[in-house]
Amino acid sequence: MTSDIGARALHVLETVFGYPAFRGQQAEIVEHVASGGDALVLMPTGGGKSLCYQIPALLRDGVGVVISPLIALMQDQVDALEEVGVRAAFLNSTQTFEETLRIERLVRNGEIDLVYVAPERLLTQRCLELIDASPIALFAIDEAHCVSQWGHDFRPEYIRLSVLHERYPGIPRIALTATADQQTRAEIAHRLQLDDARQFVSSFDRPNIRYSIVEKTTGRKQLIDFISSEHPQDSGIVYCLSRKKVEETADFLCQHGIRALPYHAGMEHSVRAANQSRFLREDNIVMVATIAFGMGIDKPDVRYVCHLDLPKSIEGYYQETGRAGRDGMPASAWMAYGLQDVVLQRRMIDESEADETFKRVLSMKLDAMLGLCETLSCRRMRLLDYFGERSGPCGNCDTCLIPPIQVDGTVPMQKLLSAIYRVDQRFAAGHVIDVLRGAQTERITQWHHDKLTVYGVGADRSEQEWRAIVRQAIALGFVTVDHDAFSSLKLTDAARPVLKGEQKVQLRQYQKPVKAKRPSSSRSGGYEEMELSRSEQQIFERLRSWRMGTAREHGVPAYVVFQDATLREIAKVKPSSIDALRGVSGVGEKKLVSYGDEIVAIINEMM
Numbered sequence: 001m002t003s004d005i006g007a008r009a010l011h012v013l014e015t016v017f018g019y020p021a022f023r024g025q026q027a028e029i030v031e032h033v034a035s036g037g038d039a040l041v042l043m044p045t046g047g048g049k050s051l052c053y054q055i056p057a058l059l060r061d062g063v064g065v066v067i068s069p070l071i072a073l074m075q076d077q078v079d080a081l082e083e084v085g086v087r088a089a090f091l092n093s094t095q096t097f098e099e100t101l102r103i104e105r106l107v108r109n110g111e112i113d114l115v116y117v118a119p120e121r122l123l124t125q126r127c128l129e130l131i132d133a134s135p136i137a138l139f140a141i142d143e144a145h146c147v148s149q150w151g152h153d154f155r156p157e158y159i160r161l162s163v164l165h166e167r168y169p170g171i172p173r174i175a176l177t178a179t180a181d182q183q184t185r186a187e188i189a190h191r192l193q194l195d196d197a198r199q200f201v202s203s204f205d206r207p208n209i210r211y212s213i214v215e216k217t218t219g220r221k222q223l224i225d226f227i228s229s230e231h232p233q234d235s236g237i238v239y240c241l242s243r244k245k246v247e248e249t250a251d252f253l254c255q256h257g258i259r260a261l262p263y264h265a266g267m268e269h270s271v272r273a274a275n276q277s278r279f280l281r282e283d284n285i286v287m288v289a290t291i292a293f294g295m296g297i298d299k300p301d302v303r304y305v306c307h308l309d310l311p312k313s314i315e316g317y318y319q320e321t322g323r324a325g326r327d328g329m330p331a332s333a334w335m336a337y338g339l340q341d342v343v344l345q346r347r348m349i350d351e352s353e354a355d356e357t358f359k360r361v362l363s364m365k366l367d368a369m370l371g372l373c374e375t376l377s378c379r380r381m382r383l384l385d386y387f388g389e390r391s392g393p394c395g396n397c398d399t400c401l402i403p404p405i406q407v408d409g410t411v412p413m414q415k416l417l418s419a420i421y422r423v424d425q426r427f428a429a430g431h432v433i434d435v436l437r438g439a440q441t442e443r444i445t446q447w448h449h450d451k452l453t454v455y456g457v458g459a460d461r462s463e464q465e466w467r468a469i470v471r472q473a474i475a476l477g478f479v480t481v482d483h484d485a486f487s488s489l490k491l492t493d494a495a496r497p498v499l500k501g502e503q504k505v506q507l508r509q510y511q512k513p514v515k516a517k518r519p520s521s522s523r524s525g526g527y528e529e530m531e532l533s534r535s536e537q538q539i540f541e542r543l544r545s546w547r548m549g550t551a552r553e554h555g556v557p558a559y560v561v562f563q564d565a566t567l568r569e570i571a572k573v574k575p576s577s578i579d580a581l582r583g584v585s586g587v588g589e590k591k592l593v594s595y596g597d598e599i600v601a602i603i604n605e606m607m
């Protein structure tokens, strides 16, 4: 029985979606849900969650109901399914009444495979009655972390989705999320009454993403260097903390010839929606955004995600960077961060309205983020460790590729700590560094800090170098940035043994920031990059421009026609017949019929 379902699932995967094999736990999940089981699926972005409910919905009788928080993206989701020949639709407020009636009829008659609805819509009396009267294959609850009050995507309506279990106990439910932490997982299971559901927890590693974190100097200028040297032709996302910075950064990129668009919650709705749509539809656009942008964006070919400001937590950082490289092809996560970021984030926590307990949680999360930035070991190990996963050095992050040199930093650390002590722990980093470097400023004269024994003892190091030491002192827990308005540096208890000479300190040897190198394809494991020869690259470019035209004609995003990975494989295989094209990953029966002749013609014309 089960293996029969397995065979049918594989058949659908091959003929409909055009993929030769399931990835990771997909096969198990599909079999479990198709056989009527409940599931809670935790899989990183790009892991392939959609197939986990789409294929069971196709295998079971009736309609699969997909609950998804963002109505703005439903059209694209439905278009992508229709492109592969799956009968899909959505029900939301953008439709006319006639259209609604038509779709409701299809659902009632079971003449459709998947229907997308937002939770608030699903919970209406009308919709529940529709479901009562229709054959339902399953409920899929996408972005299930929205049920958690701790995350930044909390949606109160999600909590009421427990009604599904009470009202339809016999219909399988599958909840999916890319949020990994234990607390959120427990909350999802509990609030959605999925305590008895089988949990499928995948590895959260994203081997195709290369992580790098650089010291912020010029910020925007560094960003331009990064984009133009490593991703000049690619789509990417740049995250900034504030709306103002989003707009300024987008302007700055445009002035330098990079096609950038802004996105933040303060923009007029229609402009925001238009920018999002262009980003999804066209190739090579850079979206400069606040974290308001991204949830549910399943554009598979985002090649890089940059952070110009320090994220608040590793969860946030991982979720945001996870939007790069969903298609499994090489991608970059790049961040520039500096001491000022730490000061600013601390102040935001202190000034927030949250209660003390919550502030402490926020503070701990920020500390963990800082630890990642200042780590001397593999970034990926550190990230995965945060999510409770053990691993070894990855070979595909900045610290693996150019290992930071560790040096004994006990003496400079002692100098810093005693300078903080000598100025009575009442001054911010800038002044402390001035004292160490023996600067002559008004403030130093005013406070007679030039009389201190520590005055000028750090003149051998640059200001940048001292800033790096301060950041490490914070990350190592010797120093905190105070709550007061001056962000003064304070010593912690952990500083004492260092000051007394009882504890040695390892620091990262300071290296002047250098331009990042273009990522090479070599790495230790995980994925294989498909290198294209020059002529294949030309075919790929030709296919891409054909794709753009076709997508425009059909009014769908380019990736809905074919993904980059598929076009690359076509350029490699150079299929001169429909049969040869059939074997390419990502080419299902429907697409073969829709586009096969055109693709084969392009290949034959270019050979």
Ligand code: ADP
Residues within 6 Å of the ligand: 019, 020, 021, 022, 023, 026, 043, 044, 045, 046, 047, 048, 049, 050, 051, 298, 300, 326, 327, 563, 585
């Ligand atoms: P998630 O929702 O987990 O972020 P998606 O469902 O959007 O991931 O899938 C990510 C990408 O991987 C998509 O481009 C999808 O087409 C592709 N994909 C998913 N499953 C497979 C598979 N078994 N074989 C090949 N590609 C797959």
Ligand code: ZN
Residues within 6 Å of the ligand: 378, 379, 380, 381, 393, 394, 395, 396, 397, 398, 399, 400, 401
């Ligand atoms: Zn690494």
